[in-house]
Amino acid sequence: MSAFNKQTELPETRARQWLTLVGRKRILVIVHTVAYGKRLLDVLSLFEADFRVQVIFAAPPHAFGDEVPRFLERMGVVALPWEEVTKMTFDLALAAGPQRVGDVQAPLITIPHGANYLKRVLGVAGPNVAGLRRADLMPGGAPLPAAVVVPHHEDLDDLAGSCPEALDVARVVGDPAHDRILASLPRRDEYRQALGLSESQKLVVVTSTWGPQSSFGRLETLVPRLIGELPATRCRSAMLVHPNVWSGHGAWQVQAWLARCSQEGIGLVPPFTDWRSVLICADWIIGDHGSVTLYGTLTGAPILLASSPEQEINPASPAARLARTAPALSPAHSLTDQLAYASAEYLPEEYAAIAARITSEPGRFNRNMRKVMYGLLNLGQPAHAPITPVLPSPPPLDSWTTGGQENSA
Template structure:
């Protein structure tokens, strides 16, 4: 008995391709006609027949569309065909109520957008075509409003080796990337996502099937079997414009997905939605000539416990702080370990560097306006060694070079960074220390912090 390992049988066998159609926009509908007979990987004579005989006793198909394709390619194999739906799709559908738990595993709050990048393997994959895309997303999406995660095909992990993958994505990991391991967790990551950027791999197809707004960063149409679920995805999904700002493209993808954009993709993925476990169990027990159990088959949701992405704490930020009036400031952060494209934020805004004391890049911590420390023991040495540093923060305090401790009682480093950046922006704008409000509101992402500024006691001058 054989089963497909992806979202049905969707790719043509290599070495037998139609001409490249280019990166057309899906709304044009200008597809070149088929030329000649194309063999589909896994559903053609070369895969099913040896010495004139059909080898498998059962060929499991997820959709009737594949049955018709098998009838054209290998009609003598129809007696072995079993249309049994898609168990992966059914489990993902059953797991949808656990979405918030999966998001928690990615450390994503309810008000954050989870952007999942999915890449299959090979030169036409997302990473093969645009290896800088993940770092650009991390560099340009405000970190307190976005989580970026990545799912890479196991062939990518183990063709190059996990150490090489971690080396290539080292800057991205230092910038907060959630890297999903190759064995398990990708279904949970898809369900946690608000937007998926992918290619012609199965993960991208499943994302569209479960209704996630999906953008295609690479899609070689010449490799995709006509009439398949992935072919329909290529016809309907919006292409990512690598030169344009990302958030407006996300908004457009979200709006289109809400209209039922991928309904037909889902319909072509399975002919038996919700019933694959029953059909497969019936086929397996029949294969073994054993009586099938009378109880209903299980369709277990995916566990959140196995979604264990690799990640590192961000230790360097570009920060912009904007004051609205005299009592409210808004702080935005982008990771500094990755580089944004020209003409895109944070390159286009007034910003400063906030860097952890032990960051490995000297070019970053040597130019930091704000330095993060574990405690206050190293404050004097930090100011002495770093002339560009105006403020030092810990998880509880903000210390000014000349004024000493100016904010106390904060709950974590993020709050300290937000407060220090607001003060830095105030002073950098030419406003005086004495004009700073005694109390203010600092917003960062979906959080707001009430700040009370400490006023160092200055004894009266003698008369």
Template sequence: MPQVLAELGACVLPWEQATRHRFDLAVAAAYGGLHELHAPIVVMAHGAGRGKRSRPRRAGGPVLADPVVYGLDGARLTRDGRVLASALILAHEDEREVLSRQCPEALDVAVLAGDPCFDRLVVSLPLRQRYRDAMGLGGAHRLVVVSSTWGGDGLFGGTPDLLPRLLDQLPAGFRVAALLHPAVWGAHGRRQVSAWLRDCRDAGLLLLDPTADWRGLVIAADCLIGDHGSVTVYAAAIGRPLLYVGGRRAATAPGSAHELVAAAAARLDPGRALLPQVRAARPLDAPAVAAALTSRPGQAGPQIRRTMYRLLRLRVPGRHRRPEPVPAPRFLGPDR
């Protein structure tokens, strides 16, 4: 991950240094160490809403019996009776209802904004052909995107032979692209991931650069094969034909877009012939998935912007601009 941040041009501070300074604003998509920061904190989800449940530990004690919706619970949002966030960005009205049960003291800082990632996907949909042209895909090409979250229960960790089998079984005219969670690259390093997939890349696999925006690739896809990660939810919300790897996860939050996708998507059976399954892939009910993902479509950018400027105690400059389309995907070049 430090290498990825360096390639993005980010200024990376040691945590010990960051916690000694006062900042005008902090934006967080995780919860560890927030109490050490000296700044107003905007807390956002780091995926498709708060669609997962977890069993938190009581401080100094065992894992609690009842699972909670991750990111909306007092164990993560409070410290010593104090709410850590100055603003808690929510994507859906249902999240506010969950928050009222799990951590009512944080309701005062909750901001119902919607999902900025989904909004940019929607704005970018008309550019689908441009993304495909940038990838060298002709009208007859069928693009199969394989998306994996991190960990042993992710597609890449749990079904490592799927990519080579797809490349072996799909005929000419099909292209296969892989989209791996940043934590996969961070845990193993670019060199190791590239080495694992070298034979696949030699066989034609397109491997998304970990510093590149993934959304253009999902828009360009004719079929997405995904797991319980957020990319699968976003693909379903914009109507991409979908195949799901893995069973219905008990860890999905009730009523969430994650649960809807896990319940409704057709399962890929890695042990059966893959070509008929890919050809049979169909979209889910995209409006239903989108409605479970965000209750403020198209509004996230302006609302988050107003919230940040309020915390900065500054006037919002200029006029609101429409969300910009995402850039074309970039892939790793040949290994040196």
């Protein structure tokens, strides 16, 4: 065999000669960022124990991709180099973001990386719902995906206005985080015990998306209030900060900015940790226009909004309705009084209506998503109903404060 032939057979031949199981359907998982990767994990559970498929991971270049190699390493994943992936063919590809997906030779399924489609893209003329624009679904003139999965049938209205040709491949499947949170709500007491909370202690969970208008941009004023106004013996706090903040500024910088929090016993939840069990434990949520705050409507916890910039919110989304419903955090009144007000004004039926807009297929994401994926793979589905697993218990809150191993990793 000539050197030329050896070269042209890479990477396919080189990879195959080391495999024990060959002839599998190959599924490429495109992990742009930690946030996207965590979203895709719920989907990948649907391939467990199916020896007919081989899952392969790759991480294309991305502005918030610095932490992806460590995230994949913690999962036991060895990702293929992107330049090799672009020379290969796959039976299916999964992505929660648009960058470089046109480089891949495979039928592509796109999924939203958060709850619904909450944000608008500023400075863009015409339809500008992030995630549903033609630029998101067909970046750089790439072909339409094989399937565009959305959580709610009303999302098809936005899609019709922004990329109508994608309606033919749109599939309403539901929301995996929604379903896992609902399945796990009965374990709230167990999660609270795992966090180290006593029965009498209350938990305030601060949530933040990324960007200048997020609640993270207001922590300079909020942190002193959490430390100085909440009774330390009766109330604990935890912060859920979007992975893009960690990636954009670096873990050292985020921890340095929030060092006072960990010194005062406020748990800064690391970006690789599953945030959903912590959210379930909340007695109050202080948040913004991001997905985690919206998922908080499932928990029964009253919500205060530290930030809800109208210009960044998709007016047709449940985030817009939440912004009209939840009280706004005020600098003029004590934090304890405002939390008490949020509890007194909380109407479960109002928040249930907002939560219902997250998905029109509650509890059915796994069933619907598996049907879409196996249909594109031309494989029969496994002969068992897919389950929605409950969330694992979180580590103790004190492991994320000063001296905690996770916080210093």
